Amino acid sequence: MAKAVRASLGEMQITCQVCKSELFRERGVKLNSTGGELFNLAWADETATGLICLRCGFVHLFVNRNIQLHTVKT
Numbered sequence: 001m002a003k004a005v006r007a008s009l010g011e012m013q014i015t016c017q018v019c020k021s022e023l024f025r026e027r028g029v030k031l032n033s034t035g036g037e038l039f040n041l042a043w044a045d046e047t048a049t050g051l052i053c054l055r056c057g058f059v060h061l062f063v064n065r066n067i068q069l070h071t072v073k074t
Contacts, residue, residue: 002026004072007051009064016053017060024051026069029061 002025007014015022029050049067051060 004054005051005069006072007062008068008070009066014051014060014067016056016058018058019053019056021053021055023054023072024060025054026051031063 004023005026006022007024007026013022014024016024027050029048031046031048046063049062049069051062052058053060
């Protein structure tokens with residue numbers, strides 16, 4: 001299983017919008033576009049950082065490259 005992380009944007013701690021948990025697992029997410037799929041160029045589409053809440057499973061997507069991930073020691 002992926003390691004638990006906490007996330008922040010600058011000084012702002014990110015919490016789950018649904019259950020307010022601070023623990024997530026991180027996953028890269030491809031943001032496919034219709035044009036990219038149509039012309040077989042999906043590999044060039046933008047990517048986002050997906051944070052999946054470890055408590056409730058809600059998925060948060062961030063395109064902001066300034067997001068910082070902090071590994072949680074278990």
